[in-house]
Amino acid sequence: MxxxxxxxxxxxxxxxxxxxxxxxxxxxxxxxxxxxxKPEVKKINGNDLLIDVNKNNCLPVDYVPDDLVNISDYEIPENSAFMLRKIVMQDLQEMVSQAKKEGIGLKVISAYRSYQKQGQIYNSWVAQLGIKEAQRQSAVPGCSQHQLGTAIDFNELNFSFADSLVGIWLYQNAWKYGWVISYPKNSEDITGYAYEPWHYRYIGKENAEEMQKQGLILSKFLEEKNNI
Ligand SMILES: [Zn+2]
Structure with a gap:
């Protein structure tokens, strides 16, 4: 060849x-x-009043609302120096003063918490109760509604609060001012948290009224709203 x-x-x-x-x-x-x-990580906008923050939907470490105000600048009783978003203050003030007229004394005992503050609280629960029980009672940092600056714990962290005059008044009236209970009774399967009769979140008057009319709990209402 x-x-x-x-x-x-x-x-x-x-x-x-x-x-x-x-x-x-x-x-x-x-x-x-x-x-x-890698799928695109969902960016959560904490400024959105209807954002669903829960165990599976958490805020960025550095999320801090940009309109935080001191509660002490308003006529609202509190047991320490707390902050909330300005957007909630008018309706909160209205609710507190109406309650007062009816002989109901509302007091803020927790409000905005930074990611770091939530971390301290969560760790102290873990130390007291162990991880499993701590996660029923307290949010992992980043996953707390308190980081939104639109959630309040009222008066006392005690289940008996639900049957107190203040607890009953809040349960019946808070929605009229845009505030709704986040972790109602018998809904742990859905919310992932034990009953918290003291914990309310602000979603605005119109939304709260809609939620009330639909008879939904907050997490279901937000799920529906966010799917639109
Ligand atoms: Zn709370």
Whole structure:
């Protein structure tokens, strides 16, 4: 066989081998691409009054509402120096003064908490109760509604609060002022949290009225709203 032809055959064999190797590597390359693919992380906007913050939907570490105000600048009783978003204050003031007229003394005992503050609280619960029970009672930092600056714990962290005059008044009237209970009785399967008769979140008057009319608990209402 002439050398020219041999070279040609060798070249063809080489080309053939290159095609085979290339083709066999192709699916691997595709597979690799798929395995390194990461879905886009959902960005949660804490400023949205209807954002659903729960165990599976948490705020960024550095989320701080940009309209925080001191409760002490308003005529609202509190047992320490707390802050809330300005957007909730008018309706809160209205609710507190109406309650007062009816002989009901509302007092804020917790409001905005930073990610770091929530971390301290959560860790102290873990130390007292262990992780499993702590997660029924307290949110992991980043996953607390208190970081939104639109949630309040009223008067006392005690289940008997539900049957007190203040607790009953809040349960019946808070929605008229845009405040709704976040973790109602018998809803732990849905919310992931034990009953908290003292914990209310602000979603605005119109939304609260809609939620009340629909007879939904907050997490279901937010789920529906956010699916639209
Ligand atoms: Zn709370």
């Amino acid at each position: 002439p050398i020219k032809n041999r070279r040609l055959i060798l070249l063809l064999i080489l080309l053939f081998l290159l095609i085979i190797v290339g083709a066999s590597k192709l699916p691997i390359a595709v597979e690799r691409k798929i395995t390194v693919f």
